[in-house]
Amino acid sequence: MGLPYENRDAAGRALIRAVRERGWVRPDLLVYGLARGGVPVAAEIARALNVPLEVMLVRKLGAPGQEELAMGAIASGGFEVLNTELMGLLGVDEAALASLRRAQQRELARRERLYRGSRVPAQPAGRPVLLVDDGAATGASMAVAARALRGARAARVWLALPVAAQEALRRLEAEADGVLCLASPEPFLAVGAWYQDFRQTSDEQVRACLAASPGEPGGVS
Incomplete structure (x- = not known):
């Protein structure tokens, strides 16, 4: 499929074949969507492979x-x-950092509850994981998410993107066991430039994607 993608669902469907060709499909694979825009992209992949979908949140x-x-x-x-x-350059001390950290931790916890409800998250320890976003201009959020999955002792951390800037890909290659990107146009401009429909993903869409995810154990279709 060429650019631009019709929408995030179409971008996810475009990634499925490439994920299979990479040999990343495993019975114990976990697919993570980077909230919020990466979740509908990841949902298409998880649905096609019949593996669980999880959400990964990053707060600046x-x-x-x-x-x-x-x-x-x-x-x-x-x-x-x-x-x-x-x-150090900004003169931000530990007290100011602690205050910022608490505020963002509260927001992370709120969003986790909002998206998952009573659903118990799958654990990545000892399992291969595929982290998906709708695109990357800088790769900063995806890099943090990849490090978080490594910190959670995932066996493999693979990244999949429909489109990304070349500089972002260079950054992400240092953070993962493999990076799959279908297109890296230059000049990149912005992620939304490569979609016909790039409306913001809503909280309700994220919840619906997670609710529709196949439960464990996942099988491969």
Whole structure:
């Protein structure tokens, strides 16, 4: 399928064959969608392979008064990445960092409850995992998520993207056991430029994707 993708569902379907060709389909595979936009892409893959779908959340730790400037990030499972050099330049001390961390941890927990409800998350320890997003301009969020899955002792961490900037791919290759990307156009512009329909994924869509996921143990279709 060429660019642009019709929507995120179509992008997910385009990835399925490539995932199979890579030899990444395993009976114990877990597919993670990076919330929120990566979840419908990942859902198509999980459905086709008949394996469980999980959600991975990443929250940016924005600089005080400059929230768009990321000093680091936290991810599902309590994993954290910090840019200590930037924190030093901005004069952000441990007390300020702790306050930011608590706020984002509360938001992570709220979203986890919202998306999963009473559903118990599958555990990645000792299993291969496939982390999926709808695209990557910088790769920063996906890199943090990949590190979180490594920290959770996943046996393999594979990344799949319909489209990404070449610089983002170079960054991600250092974080994973394999990176699959269907297209890396330059100039990249933005992820949304490569979709006909790039409307924001809603919380309700994320919940619906998770609710429709096959339970464990997963089989391969």
